[in-house]
Amino acid sequence: MSHAEEPLAPDDADIAPGDEEVGGHEPIEGIGSYLIGLGLATLLTIVSFFIAGTTLVWGPSIPVALVVLAIAQMGVHLAFFLHITTGPDNLNNVMALAFGVLIVFLIIVGSLWIMAHMNHNMMPMDQIMQMQR
Amino acid sequence: MTGFEATAGSGRPDRIGYVRESRDGRHPAGHAGALASKRIIVGYGFWIFLLSDIIMFSAFFATYAVLIGQTAGGPSGRELFDLRNVAIETACLLLSSFTCGIASIGAQTHRGSWFYGAMAATFILGATFIGLEISEFAGLVARGAGPTRSAFLSAFFSLVGCHGMHVSAGLLWLLTMVAQVFAKGYRPDILRRMLCFSLFWHALDIIWVALFTVVYLMGSGA
Numbered sequence: 001m002s003h004a005e006e007p008l009a010p011d012d013a014d015i016a017p018g019d020e021e022v023g024g025h026e027p028i029e030g031i032g033s034y035l036i037g038l039g040l041a042t043l044l045t046i047v048s049f050f051i052a053g054t055t056l057v058w059g060p061s062i063p064v065a066l067v068v069l070a071i072a073q074m075g076v077h078l079a080f081f082l083h084i085t086t087g088p089d090n091l092n093n094v095m096a097l098a099f100g101v102l103i104v105f106l107i108i109v110g111s112l113w114i115m116a117h118m119n120h121n122m123m124p125m126d127q128i129m130q131m132q133r
Numbered sequence: 134m135t136g137f138e139a140t141a142g143s144g145r146p147d148r149i150g151y152v153r154e155s156r157d158g159r160h161p162a163g164h165a166g167a168l169a170s171k172r173i174i175v176g177y178g179f180w181i182f183l184l185s186d187i188i189m190f191s192a193f194f195a196t197y198a199v200l201i202g203q204t205a206g207g208p209s210g211r212e213l214f215d216l217r218n219v220a221i222e223t224a225c226l227l228l229s230s231f232t233c234g235i236a237s238i239g240a241q242t243h244r245g246s247w248f249y250g251a252m253a254a255t256f257i258l259g260a261t262f263i264g265l266e267i268s269e270f271a272g273l274v275a276r277g278a279g280p281t282r283s284a285f286l287s288a289f290f291s292l293v294g295c296h297g298m299h300v301s302a303g304l305l306w307l308l309t310m311v312a313q314v315f316a317k318g319y320r321p322d323i324l325r326r327m328l329c330f331s332l333f334w335h336a337l338d339i340i341w342v343a344l345f346t347v348v349y350l351m352g353s354g355a
Contacts, residue, residue: 014169016176018237018332027235027242034234041227045342049220052350063351070346074339081230081335093180100184104191111195 015089018082037080044073172325179329183336186299190340193295194347197288201352205283210352213278215269219349222265223341226300229258230338237331243319252311255334259304266297289348296344299337306330 015021020030048069051062078084084093169177201210232254239247270290273279280290310330313323 014173014177016173016328017180018176018328018335019172027238027244027247030238030241031235034231034238037234038227038231041230045223045227048346048350049216049223052353053216066346066350070342073342077230077335077339077342081234081338082332092177096177096181096184100187103188107188107191108195108198112198115199 013089014092015083015087017084017090017093020083021089033080033083037076040076040080041073044069044076048073172321172328175325176328176332179332183332187336187340190292190295190343193288193292194343197292197348200284200288203284205285207283207286208276208278209285210289210348213273213276214349214353216349216353218265218269219345222262223345225258225262225265226338226341229255229262230335232258233331233334237327240314240319240324240327248314249311252307256304256307259300259307263297263300263304266293266300270294293344293348296337296340299340303330303334303337306333 020033048066051057051065051069054062057065078097084090084097086094232251236248236251236255239245239249239251270293273286278286280287307330310323310327313326317323
């Protein structure tokens with residue numbers, strides 16, 4: 001009857017963001033993911049700084065490459081530092097994150113889109129000055 | 134009914150939210166949801182705060198992106214930014230994120246040497262970051278490229294300064310956490326605060342990744 005007294009099956013329980021399921025109690029056991037994250041993030045950062053100053057690649061592709069590298073590095077941080085996973089115990093964390101990313105996307109892309117259109121439709125500044133005379 | 138009451142009354146202080154039940158009072162509304170520990174609830178609540186903080190930053194990023202060309206005849210990012218300085222700042226913040234992870238492991242496993250050592254390293258790296266940023270700002274203002282020079286520089290100082298203020302607040306919080314662990318030990322409530330602090334610090338590093346890419350690398354390179 002008192003099924004709730006039993007320890008929860010792993011796929012039933014939630015996990016706090018930032019927490020990681022680690023078996024043992026030795027500090028050394030939890031350090032692995034942070035080391036992987038540090039290595040990957042360092043690599044991506046170095047590539048970003050290299051790409052930004054290089055003439056080896058076609059110029060207009062550089063901003064795109066930088067954005068892709070930054071998103072990849074944010075993913076590395078989320079996975080290895082914040083321990084956000086795709087597992088069922090992280091569903092709530094991932095859903096909140098997805099909603100946050102949606103709003104961020106709407107704000108940034110929406111602002112750029114609207115302001116680009118307004119700039120496009122605006123009369124050149126010297127003509128406005130002319131009309132105000 | 135009886136089984137549920139037995140659960141609710143069994144006095145598990147780390148379990149809250151167990152009073153949630155369906156209308157017939159027979160079953161808990163959701164098995165997993167009904168038994169979330171306080172650590173999960175606190176962590177999740179702070180996660181929601183961090184996401185809203187990131188949304189606030191996105192507004193600053195959008196402002197900056199819109200105003201990036203409005204230099205009013207003043208200097209543009211290409212003339213102002215020193216990528217060597219930015220690379221050192223980035224290395225500081227990335228390493229501090231790593232040492233903050235070590236500190237949270239140390240707190241959870243109750244290892245003082247890990248916790249205090251890693252927190253000290255995090256503080257030094259974070260303070261170095263802030264110091265470099267302040268000297269960069271002071272240099273810009275001294276060159277006549279302060280926040281009042283152009284819309285571009287206003288947006289630059291608000292965006293980067295807002296992140297810098299978050300890091301400064303994080304440093305104060307770091308000192309508070311060290312003091313709390315020192316005075317009160319590794320109590321569950323202190324460990325929950327430590328969880329929130331490490332989430333905060335990692336989130337600041339994520340924002341810095343977007344920041345150094347959009348502001349510094351795209352501003353000076355492309």
